[in-house]
Amino acid sequence: MSTVIVNDVRRGFYLDSVALMRFSRTISGLDGVEEAALMMGTPANREIMSDAGLLDDAGRAAEGGDLIIGIRAENKSSAERALAESKALLDQPTARDAEGVAWHPRTLRAALKQEPDASLALISVPGDFAIAEARKAIRRGLHAMIFSDNVDVQEEASLKQEARDLGLLVMGPDCGTAIVNGTPLAFANRVSRGGVGIVGASGTGTQEVSCLISQYGGGISHAIGVGGRDLAPEVGAISTLMAIDALDDDPATEHIVLVSKPPESDVAMSVLSRIGKSTKPVTICFIGAGEMQMPANAAQVFTLKDAARSALALGTDAVENAGAATIEVPKGRGRVSGLFSGGTLCAEAQVIFAAAGEDVTSNAPVPGVPKTDKGSEGHILLDLGADEYTRGKPHPMIDPSVRDEAMIEALKEKSVGVILADIVIGFGAHDDPAGHFAKLLQENATDICPAIVASVTGTEEDPQVRSSQIAKLEAVGVHVAPTNADAARWALSTMRARG
Amino acid sequence: MSETKIKSLLEKPVKVVNVGLEGFSRELEQQGVRVVQVDWVPPAGGDPKLADLLSKLGT
Numbered sequence: 001m002s003t004v005i006v007n008d009v010r011r012g013f014y015l016d017s018v019a020l021m022r023f024s025r026t027i028s029g030l031d032g033v034e035e036a037a038l039m040m041g042t043p044a045n046r047e048i049m050s051d052a053g054l055l056d057d058a059g060r061a062a063e064g065g066d067l068i069i070g071i072r073a074e075n076k077s078s079a080e081r082a083l084a085e086s087k088a089l090l091d092q093p094t095a096r097d098a099e100g101v102a103w104h105p106r107t108l109r110a111a112l113k114q115e116p117d118a119s120l121a122l123i124s125v126p127g128d129f130a131i132a133e134a135r136k137a138i139r140r141g142l143h144a145m146i147f148s149d150n151v152d153v154q155e156e157a158s159l160k161q162e163a164r165d166l167g168l169l170v171m172g173p174d175c176g177t178a179i180v181n182g183t184p185l186a187f188a189n190r191v192s193r194g195g196v197g198i199v200g201a202s203g204t205g206t207q208e209v210s211c212l213i214s215q216y217g218g219g220i221s222h223a224i225g226v227g228g229r230d231l232a233p234e235v236g237a238i239s240t241l242m243a244i245d246a247l248d249d250d251p252a253t254e255h256i257v258l259v260s261k262p263p264e265s266d267v268a269m270s271v272l273s274r275i276g277k278s279t280k281p282v283t284i285c286f287i288g289a290g291e292m293q294m295p296a297n298a299a300q301v302f303t304l305k306d307a308a309r310s311a312l313a314l315g316t317d318a319v320e321n322a323g324a325a326t327i328e329v330p331k332g333r334g335r336v337s338g339l340f341s342g343g344t345l346c347a348e349a350q351v352i353f354a355a356a357g358e359d360v361t362s363n364a365p366v367p368g369v370p371k372t373d374k375g376s377e378g379h380i381l382l383d384l385g386a387d388e389y390t391r392g393k394p395h396p397m398i399d400p401s402v403r404d405e406a407m408i409e410a411l412k413e414k415s416v417g418v419i420l421a422d423i424v425i426g427f428g429a430h431d432d433p434a435g436h437f438a439k440l441l442q443e444n445a446t447d448i449c450p451a452i453v454a455s456v457t458g459t460e461e462d463p464q465v466r467s468s469q470i471a472k473l474e475a476v477g478v479h480v481a482p483t484n485a486d487a488a489r490w491a492l493s494t495m496r497a498r499g
Numbered sequence: 500m501s502e503t504k505i506k507s508l509l510e511k512p513v514k515v516v517n518v519g520l521e522g523f524s525r526e527l528e529q530q531g532v533r534v535v536q537v538d539w540v541p542p543a544g545g546d547p548k549l550a551d552l553l554s555k556l557g558t
Contacts, residue, residue, distance in 0.1 A: 014540040016520050042547065065545025104538035111516045111535040118535065119508050124519030125539055128547035132554035133518050133539075142516065143508050147523075167504040183513045183532055186523060222509055246505040427526045 003034060004079040007059035008069040008087065014040065015067065015090070017126065021394045023089045030085060032078025033071060037392060038086060041066040042128045044150055048392040064128065108136050122185060123172075124148055130173055131155045138163045138170070145225065146172030147186050153234045156227070160238040169242055175225035176203025176428075179210065187397060187428035190461035194219015195254035196311045197247035199240055201226050204342030204397075204424060205259040205287060205304055208457050208484055212308035215459070215482075221252040231263035237271050244271075248278045256282045257311050259304065259344070262289035262367060272298070283310040287347045288366025302355070304348050305485035327479050327494040330448045333417035336491045337410040337450070338362075338381030339403055341396035341433075342457065342484075345422045346383040349488040353379055356492055363388065381420070382406065397429045400436040407437075408444050416450045418491045422484055425458035425469055434469035438476040451494060452478045455487040 015023075020038045027036040037054055039045040041062030049055050054070030062068045069086045073079035105111040112118060121137035123130055127150030134144040144163070151173040163170045171178050177200060178185040182193055187203055191214035200206030200223060210220050224246070226239040240258070247253045256278065263271065263286065275282045276295030284300050285307040286292070294300050301307050306316055336353075340346035343364060350369045353360040359378030361370045364386050372380050383389075384396045384403050396402040403421070410419050423433050430436065434456065441452065454473055458466040470480045481487035514533040517524040524536040543549035 012540070012544070018520055018522060040541065041545065042541075063545045064547055065541040065543075104536045106538050106540065108516060108518060108537060111518075111537050115514060115516065115533065115535045118514045118516045118533075119511065120513055121516045121518055122523055124517075124523060126541070129541055129550055132542070132547070132550045135551075135554040137516070137518075141504075143505070147519065169505050169508065180513045181509055181511070183527070183530065185513075185515075185527075242505065246509060249506065250509055252509075428523070 003072055003074060004076050005054065005056050005070070005072050006079045006083050007054075007056045007071075008083055009041070009058050009062045010067040010069075010090070012065050013067040013090070014065070018394070018398070020067075021399070023086065026089065027071065027082050027086050030078070030082050032074045033082045034073060036069075036071045036082060036086070038067065038069050038090070039392065040064065040126060041068045042126050044126070044128060045392070052392065108133065108140065112140055118142060120145060120180065120185075122147065124186075127151045127173070131159055134159055134170065135162070138166055138168045141166075141168070143169045144171065145175055145178055145185055146170065146227070147175060148172070149174040153229055153232060156229060157235045157238070160230075160235060164238055164242060169224070169246070170239055171225040172227040174229070175227045177206045177223065178225040179220055179223040181222060184427045187424075187426060188223070189214075189426035189457075189459050191459055192219035193221070195221060195252065197221045197250060197253035197256050198223040199226060199243040199247065199256065199258045200224070201228055201230050201240065201260035202287070202344040204457065205285070205344035205348075207342070207424060207426060208304040208345060208348075209257060209259055209285075209307045209311075211457055211459050212305060212483060213311055216308060216312055216314060218308075218312045221250060222247065228261070231260050231267050231271065233264050233267055237263070237267050240271060241274055244274055244278065248280060254280065255311050256280055257285070257307050258282065259285045259287065259307060261347070262286040268292065283307050287344055288351055288368070290367070302351055303485045304344065305483045327418075327451045327453065327490065329417040329451050329494055333415055333450065334495060335415045336379040336381075336418045336420055336495060337413065337416045338379070338420040338488075338491075339406050339410060340381065340383050340422050341385055341400070341403065342422050342424050343383045343385050345424070345457070345484045346381050348484055349381050349420060352485060352488040353381065353492065358492065397424050397433075400430050400433045403437075404440055407440055411441075411444050411446070411449055417495055418451045418453055420487060420491045421452065421454045422487075423454055423456045423469060423473070425456065425464040425466065426462045429464070432464060432469075432472075434464075434472040438472045438478070441476050441478070453481060453487050453491045453494070454478050455481045455484045457484065
């Protein structure tokens with residue numbers, strides 16, 4: 001039996017990536033279909049489809065403005081049926097058509113005629129086009145938040161330099177989270193207002209810190225995202241330095257928190273030197289970094305939880321360990337399998353495991369932690385939002401089923417004693433990630449299963465409501481820790497207690 | 500100048516032009532934020548290099 005690949009190319013037909021991923025999933029699930037994707041024909045997408053064995057000559061010849069349907073099926077009739085179904089999905093009226101929603105401008109220029117006072121462009125187009133759209137925005141006087149990723153770092157640097165010369169802030173690319181003057185943008189939570197200003201080069205890091213500050217009774221003035229590579233040497237922390245200037249000057253901000261991966265030393269020097277000139281206290285969490293020399297007004301912390309506590313002068317972490325006493329682990333199982341949707345939550349767990357002297361690896365390792373390979377025998381903490389899991393697929397925070405396969409595997413794996421997971425809620429995220437997680441556990445539970453330890457990043461005011469998400473997890477036996485850091489510690493102490 | 504523009508971003512109600520995922524517009528609207536959704540299609544016939552060039556020329 002030989003597989004059949006069919007492509008159909010629609011010239012000049014655009015749908016956004018979320019809609020297309022939903023369609024791709026539907027078609028992939030049809031009988032006889034091995035793999036399917038509906039994608040815009042940008043060079044990056046064509047490469048993904050080619051690697052997945054989904055392109056024929058028609059697809060390969062498509063251009064960025066064309067939509068490609070790519071199907072690989074067990075036989076010709078399955079392929080043809082899937083193709084017909086794909087075309088039907090594309091031809092169905094959109095929700096907007098059905099609602100008769102008003103006309104939308106087709107360009108940024110036209111949008112500004114409609115809303116001349118707009119202050120910010122939120123850009124989430126395919127990465128190949130994101131810089132061009134951001135450039136149009138800054139040249140029309142708008143600040144830009146670029147959610148898109150897969151953007152060249154040199155282009156990022158050049159855009160940020162131009163924006164800085166214009167006095168405008170560029171948040172991103174790959175900026176998932178910001179809260180500007182109380183407004184959560186993209187993946188953010190409804191947190192209390194208050195005196196802590198966050199500068200975040202990490203989306204989930206900013207979410208966890210802002211939610212914990214809110215949970216501890218404090219509040220956020222602004223959370224300015226800068227994008228994961230702003231502190232890379234090529235970019236030189238342009239947006240981070242502008243954000244620190246802005247928060248330093250902002251009367252509503254009393255304390256500044258900086259969350260980022262560890263920068264290289266030249267960039268770290270310039271950021272720390274700028275922080276030293278601030279009149280405000282600053283908390284710095286370079287997640288995974290060793291101890292560094294700090295300016296007099298700055299405190300270095302090593303976990304997101306401590307960043308939140310330090311910002312509110314609550315002192316260093318008191319381990320909330322009570323829950324761990326009740327966790328039972330099947331005999332003879334010594335490994336923790338961490339399955340994270342948030343990259344920085346995975347990094348924080350690694351920091352805690354490494355500090356405890358545990359044998360831990362990760363696909364997205366922090367400094368000092370080895371990269372997971374086939375021979376890795378210790379604890380494995382996976383960032384399921386990393387490129388290798390999300391290439392051409394939605395992020396697990398949007399579509400929690402991205403974690404399903406790894407969960408099912410970990411549930412069956414006889415060496416795994418504890419599965420450690422994060423549930424991230426808020427705007428932009430899936431509407432019921434805990435419900436999905438709980439259902440998966442129920443469907444795949446066996447008599448002897450690993451213990452499940454998790455935390456929920458979010459607030460009571462978020463659309464999903466944190467306590468309701470926690471209740472759904474606890475109802476199926478998940479041990480829910482108050483923070484991601486505590487979840488990591490619960491997992492560790494459970495393994496140690498039994499060992 | 501730069502301080503004034505960023506200060507203004509932080510101090511006034513944010514008004515957004517959303518270029519891309521419509522879900523972001525819907526969530527902002529639900530929060531009462533002024534937002535204009537751009538019905539975006541890839542510019543320059545979907546050629547990223549040409550689109551980049553056009554953005555530099557101010558079109």
